[in-house]
Amino acid sequence: xxxxxxxxxxxxxxxxxxxxxxxxxxxxxxxxxxxxxxxxxxxxxxxxxxxxxxxxxxxxxxxxxxxxxxxxxxxxxxxxxxxxxxxxxxxxxxxxxxxxxxxxxxxxxxxxx
Amino acid sequence: xxxxxxxxxxxxxxxxxxxxxxxxxxxxxxxxxxxxxxxxxxxxxxxxxxxxxxxxxxxxxxxxxxxxxxxxxxxxxxxxxxxxxxxxxxxxxxxxxxxxxxxxxxxxxxxxxx
Numbered sequence: 001x002x003x004x005x006x007x008x009x010x011x012x013x014x015x016x017x018x019x020x021x022x023x024x025x026x027x028x029x030x031x032x033x034x035x036x037x038x039x040x041x042x043x044x045x046x047x048x049x050x051x052x053x054x055x056x057x058x059x060x061x062x063x064x065x066x067x068x069x070x071x072x073x074x075x076x077x078x079x080x081x082x083x084x085x086x087x088x089x090x091x092x093x094x095x096x097x098x099x100x101x102x103x104x105x106x107x108x109x110x111x112x113x
Numbered sequence: 114x115x116x117x118x119x120x121x122x123x124x125x126x127x128x129x130x131x132x133x134x135x136x137x138x139x140x141x142x143x144x145x146x147x148x149x150x151x152x153x154x155x156x157x158x159x160x161x162x163x164x165x166x167x168x169x170x171x172x173x174x175x176x177x178x179x180x181x182x183x184x185x186x187x188x189x190x191x192x193x194x195x196x197x198x199x200x201x202x203x204x205x206x207x208x209x210x211x212x213x214x215x216x217x218x219x220x221x222x223x224x225x226x227x
Contacts, residue, residue, distance in 0.1 A: 093157075097213075100215070102157075
């Protein structure tokens with residue numbers, strides 16, 4: 001299995017631009033998680049899905065952030081408009097059923113100038 | 114709600130020395146407990162997990178962890194550290210009634226001296 005695949009690995013953009021991060025979970029997994037990692041705040045859960053349905057989005061920082069999961073094999077995290085404080089590494093993870101084991105992608109390093 | 118504390122932000126050990134990374138959790142029932150490792154520029158990789166049964170669990174790369182309910186702890190150990198173990202280590206707790214959601218500690222950065 002290829003594992004969780006995230007794209008792009010690096011994104012540099014200017015303040016005010018729209019940014020879209022992509023994630024392909026492991027085939028057969030029914031949970032998908034989006035995290036943000038910064039030096040100041042550590043690893044934060046932004047939102048998670050079960051069977052493509054958003055379950056808890058309380059970690060989404062504000063309305064500029066949105067996430068979708070149109071099908072079991074694809075999810076996006078969008079920031080519009082982006083701000084310099086959004087600079088971070090964004091991780092996607094997936095897991096199966098009640099295993100509670102999350103498998104992480106390699107992350108997307110976002111820099112907003 | 115559950116929480117996880119990793120009291121040590123940084124630890125430095127000499128290569129070949131033993132290692133113990135501390136993890137304390139807060140949760141009302143028996144938790145699911147995990148240790149993950151993150152190498153620079155990489156995602157998190159599962160080292161080991163505890164769900165139930167034997168309180169001493171073995172993981173990959175020679176790591177082990179012991180669940181101590183009375184101390185609400187799940188410390189990670191390795192008898193002899195290798196330079197390649199330098200990384201950041203995260204303890205996490207999962208609750209059975211919260212789907213597969215995990216709560217992560219703040220992480221401990223391990224440095225290994227030659």
